[in-house]
Amino acid sequence: MTDLAGGVAELRERSPFYRDKLAGFEDASFEDLPFTTKDEIRESLAAEPPLGRHLAAPVEAVRRVYSTSGTTGDPSYIAVTDADLATWTEIGSRSYAATGIAPAQRAVLTYNSGPFVAGAVLDAWQRIGATVIPVGSGNTERLVKAFQILGAEALGCMPSYALYLADWCRERGIEPRELGVRTLSVAGEPGGGEDATRHAIEEAFGATVREAMGIADVSPSLWGECEEQAGMHFCGDPYIHVELIDPESDAPLPFDDGAEGELVYTALIREAMPVLRFRSRDRVVVNAKPCSCGREGIRVRCIGRTDDLLIVRGVNLFPTAVREVVASFRPRVGGPILIRPAHTGVRQDAAPRVLVELAEGGAADDDLAAEIRGALRTTLIVTAEVELVPYGTLPRSEYKSRLVDFSGSATR
């Protein structure tokens, strides 16, 4: 986005939501404009159904209405016009090309053409020129056949699903490496960027894992990781403006090498639902080194969602980081973990319980539990009660894996 000021002026004209929100900020510089949060979008949808006060295009121009899987209450709707879809396809094709999706490659896609924006990834793969084989989620048998019969070479899925798939195959006497998966393009949760999880997937399939990342309210894919496998390149220029901020002080941060913060997006080009300084809640670390692939977009690695954060005795604890530490104990442990906080809420004054699945056929092992507890303390500076549970007892998900379970937590 080259002309932010001009774009913001135009936004006031066409969006009643932003006209109100920006009242009093007429002379403010861009960095002083207010953030937009997901809660505000939800409030706007509720206040003026069906598509909210932030709808900035005629409702007749809306071509698709996606929704997000809201944790509470009604779904949050995301409307897009033809032009919005074209932009998504353009950005998505760059992101996924970076991850190794290539022309004429037979590529299996597990994202459903259902309610979620991930379904729009199909358009991006088609734009790349891949031979797309959509199988949707919950269709593991059909997916395996696509490799065995159609000779597919690439797979797009969530990282937790890739681990599930490897287990599924082994339980049926199929060696995952023999499927012929060469390229694994993962998205939807941070696992693909965690070393131990990535290595476990690469090892299981004999394939390369690279990740892509997007956000429903902005674009289904915005970032894609190239062959250097050292973070995802930003692929949204010039359609999307991205900022890094300190999530505690809200202050802008430069994209310096090693900087850590929350991503904030501005999408003024969007016709139906433009967003200004939208808080992603995604925490990332920046890799600002030049890349041998020639792409100039800044690189990031996602380290977790602010929404999943627990603060245990003053220490930040991302559940994905716990999973990462536990995964380093493979093959003695299985895939899934589940964190059971002592009580509800973000701030915890007692050690949470961490349930860790043993490997298939693994027996109770006090030493292993103590080793994992020690690794969590050393790596994350957090004390946790580690409980080993038999293989196959924690819920497996073909979609986003749930890492925290408050159902047994005391209420405060």
Ligand SMILES: [Zn+2]
């Ligand atoms: Zn690169």
